[in-house]
């Protein structure tokens with residue numbers, strides 16, 4: 271993209287806040303552009319959107335779990351219910367198993383298009399099928415989900431749970447919903463691992479299969495944490511059938527209740543601030559490594575500064591990047607200088 275083609279962030283922010291889907295698509299493309307000018311514009315765009323109060327009403331929901339448990343089918347059913355009550359929905363689908371070339375299930379977008387033939391202005395889906403980092407969520411997901419939150423009432427991130435993914439998703443979403451299926455060894459394996467601490471709401475899908483679904487729900491119910499992140503939260507376990515469209519409303523009620531719970535406990539801002547700091551650290555580490563972070567004060571110091579800082583994290587991130595880059599630059603000069611000095615020294619010996 272030529273520089274002249276890059277959108278004006280102020281204009282784009284207004285259009286995104288008005289709910290223009292084309293602007294959302296344009297904004298996501300800008301976030302994907304790694305050229306310096308695009309990065310500056312993207313940081314400005316995200317800072318403008320973060321300043322918007324509307325974000326505080328939005329709900330960022332992570333839907334995760336092993337492949338084949340019915341996450342995409344369930345997200346479709348959830349979307350139908352949200353749209354029925356007039357909520358606008360944005361979806362980021364990070365699902366490598368949906369990649370047609372891997373012979374996986376249909377892409378979420380295709381499935382929705384099959385079911386809802388008519389074009390829906392209140393629904394936006396971006397598939398990031400190719401972005402799934404092995405054992406984690408691609409770093410783009412964080413700014414992208416935040417941009418979408420400025421436009422839609424609800425933003426869903428669908429990911430396949432493989433350990434690290436769940437940890438990542440818990441660092442983006444306000445509420446994490448884990449999808450399990452009846453009598454699956456995966457769920458039991460999961461319960462035994464430490465990852466049980468992460469989800470806020472559990473959905474046992476395929477309840478149409480009968481008794482095994484109830485058994486799995488009971489097992490999860492017995493193992494779900496009672497007191498960890500938020501003392502009073504009850505970690506509900508819901509029996510649903512995405513295919514038969516049953517149990518969806520109670521599940522959505524629990525997800526919404528979790529959002530209210532976090533907000534009323536005064537934890538939402540803290541949670542999001544912590545998430546933002548964690549992602550800035552990830553982005554910096556991905557780009558510059560531990561050495562890069564050391565150049566601007568080390569991991570702990572940067573992290574602390576981010577959590578306490580009042581400026582938008584996207585701007586702070588760009589600022590930190592620039593600092594690392596200029597430190598790298600002067601380190602390079604320095605090492606050139608010292609090498610020269612060293613060889614001069616040797617020459618004189």
Ligand SMILES: Nc1nc2c(ncn2[C@@H]2O[C@H](COP(=O)(O)OP(=O)(O)O)[C@@H](O)[C@H]2O)c(=O)[nH]1
Nearest residue numbers: 337338339340341342343375476511512513514
């Ligand atoms: N019996 C039954 N099958 C389901 C249900 N929901 C999804 N499935 C099936 O489970 C398979 C995996 O679904 P998908 O949504 O692609 O799972 P994902 O990999 O978790 O996104 C598909 O064959 C679905 O038709 C359900 O409620 N009941």
Ligand SMILES: [Mg+2]
Nearest residue numbers: 341342365368
């Ligand atoms: Mg899927």
